Amino acid sequence: MSQIATLLVIDDEPQIRKFLRISLSSQGYKVVEAATGAEGLAQAALARPDLVVLDLGLPDMDGQQVLRELREWSAVPVLVLSVRASEVQKVEALDSGANDYVTKPFGIQEFLARVRALLRQAPQAAATDVAPSFGPLTVDLAFRKVTLDGVEVALTRKEYALLAQLATYPGRVITQQQLLKDIWGPTHVDDSHYLRIVVAHVRQKLGDDPTAPRFIITEPGVGYRLVAPE
Amino acid sequence: MSQIATLLVIDDEPQIRKFLRISLSSQGYKVVEAATGAEGLAQAALARPDLVVLDLGLPDMDGQQVLRELREWSAVPVLVLSVRASEVQKVEALDSGANDYVTKPFGIQEFLARVRALLRQAPQAAATDVAPSFGPLTVDLAFRKVTLDGVEVALTRKEYALLAQLATYPGRVITQQQLLKDIWGPTHVDDSHYLRIVVAHVRQKLGDDPTAPRFIITEPGVGYRLVAPE
DNA sequence: AAGGGTCTTTACGCATTCTTTATGCCCTGG
């Protein structure tokens, strides 16, 4: 929420991209660009933007098609741009999953206001993310709540930060450097010592045994990972 | 979502209301109407609509004002109608919390498509209770009233703002930065001190004990949260 | 102009958390 929002602009016209890039950057947004529909879809998967600005008049594929393919796996808010003002097209785009529709030419102030409006309601979509569960263990990232066998587990800041980091990518190994950078900051990437202590604390609170782990698995020399959820 | 959606139309012109009522009813929506801003706010609290259609040109009060008052306690999507196409007004409305802005005259198909888009992206926004209760404690966000065991509790502005913020997302942790930004403004996000004092006051008035909390739970180093409602 | 209520500022005791320091274990490779 307080994080800087990332926006993806999909438009084939360089001057429009430039115009939008400058306008949006000046507002503090991070801007990612794509010139074609295919590239746009790839960037949407890669950069995980908080909002997509999509021009319907793309050279390689129909804008509607981009929208439908995007909606198959993402709920990110989409603001559609188009020169054509045909009502039928607006209806089609909105029903294909667009969240707003702006006709070119448009006022930049109105455009920015609509971006703000879409971003404002977006965190609710992100907050509905499901809480991953690992057998008796659940890590609710939205509510910042960890439960074991239905009982809430009290974790300190660092302990929760560690577990949340691991739970964000279940089953995947997170390197020590990654964990140290995210929890202690980039100045402590060499203090792998800290990490072991916090891991020990979390394990203790979860009743986990390092030699026969139920939850946190040590990858020697690399990092840690959480067992994959069911 | 599969439930029939209820829409609230706030407009002083009977012919527009009739036009919208017929159009929306034919789509299967339930339609509630209000002719004035005051009536609209009352209906919003009473009927708990899933979407509000608001005309800015109301006789009794400024549309912007209606919007702001509504936003104090409700996150329901709002679609604003207006004859004026001034960009400044659009920006104002969108920044006051409107989710979309349509200029009259408009095509009914586009209007209905925008209604569908808004209902689609915010299915849970309207589901939040305006008067959640936490055992003996109730926080009525619409009437700005807090009662404990049926007795009204007198809270100061900041005290109420804090409790309202917490009650908007029951059971969820609200970070100190979030609370400070919303209550004191973005310039005081570091004065976590203020927060403790107001929390202490609210707890005192609610007869709450920090070490064995009935209502407000401290998440050390992070923020506060209200116990989940029953 | 006085008064009450609200907000801000300042101060301090206390608990928890974080950091530091120390020690023993296990596995691996020479």
Added chain:
DNA sequence: CCAGGGCATAAAGAATGCGTAAAGACCCTT
């Protein structure tokens, strides 16, 4: 077999954050 690096755990001292109280500043009403 032994040496060494990485891992786990324990227990201190240091630092930070929380809760409470109280006094002064501010604001609004009367």
